[in-house]
């Protein structure tokens with residue numbers, strides 16, 4: 001199709017989308033925030049009328065501290081599905097790595113920042129795995145950052161319920177560069193172990209600004225995977241060790257989440273969180289529990305939160321001193337401001353499911369993720 005007629009079609013489609021959003025109470029801007037294989041994501045605003053009809057949305061947008069439904073609304077017609085989502089103001093992790101690399105004239109994030117982000121990511125993935133959910137598409141583009149620099153795991157389009165037993169899966173999911181070797185070899189795979197491989201690729205991308213294995217052909221990828229990752233000088237041996245532990249060809253040889261959380265490289269983050277958490281636990285609480293906003297529950301729900309990172313690394317920290325247990329807790333390096341006992345400062349949410357999260361939106365902005373209905377692909 002000629003460029004001019006393609007442009008006309010795009011314009012017509014965009015105007016249709018503007019009208020469809022307007023009919024549902026949202027003003028679609030032309031600012032495109034991102035796009036993926038299945039969606040185009042635009043900045044949008046809620047009309048006053050929409051806010052009058054949706055108290056939760058209205059109070060969120062006025063910037064109150066509250067339990068926020070991060071997927072506010074969906075609407076659809078025969079051609080498109082619209083998801084109205086909370087905006088992650090700092091975009092995705094890939095954009096962040098690229099911006100920081102350009103800023104420092106050096107590829108990748110500093111290890112301290114990568115540690116803080118990995119800590120949050122491990123916590124989010126642990127939460128999913130403890131619920132029996134495997135993500136299966138962990139990659140930098142699906143990890144978003146809010147205006148406080150806190151991490152949000154998104155895009156659960158390939159997520160699956162693996163159950164609490166480690167049942168094997170067979171569907172090929174995810175992006176090749178992040179895909180575990182057993183999936184590339186079309187073997188039955190354990191979703192949790194496959195997520196751990198992707199976590200290793202993500203950590204490598206964070207600290208080096210590159211992908212560890214990059215080839216279009218799966219057999220070439222496998223060749224590189226067998227050789228293992230290579231590192232530039234300057235990366236700490238502890239970080240290299242953690243990456244190697246995650247990028248183990250054999251799924252069973254791979255580090256588990258608990259081992260990641262207690263790995264030597266992670267300890268500074270664990271220690272800071274441990275101290276913060278101790279200070280946040282009221283003295284007479286019988287069952288001290290880390291309350292993080294990653295849990296998809298109301299803040300005051302009675303149910304026990306799933307096993308948290310506090311439990312994952314507590315054994316490792318036994319015997320370490322927490323100097324400030326009675327005073328104000330030290331912030332982990334580069335940590336974002338926290339509220340109350342929200343120690344991990346972490347939010348888990350999904351563009352695909354109507355989960356809940358705790359968060360704060362300071363700007364009257366929303367996001368419209370417009371997805372094609374099957375049969376009308378790609379979105380236009």
Ligand SMILES: Nc1ncnc2c1ncn2[C@@H]1O[C@H](COP(=O)(O)OP(=O)(O)OP(=O)(O)O)[C@@H](O)[C@H]1O
Pocket residue numbers: 033034035036037038039040041085086087088089091092141142144154155157351367369
């Ligand atoms: N709520 C959000 N806040 C900020 N940016 C977002 C948000 N949702 C999506 N994006 C941006 O849009 C991009 C694509 O979104 P998303 O991952 O939902 O699309 P997709 O079609 O499912 O992608 P994929 O190709 O991974 O399947 C993200 O990488 C991110 O940059």
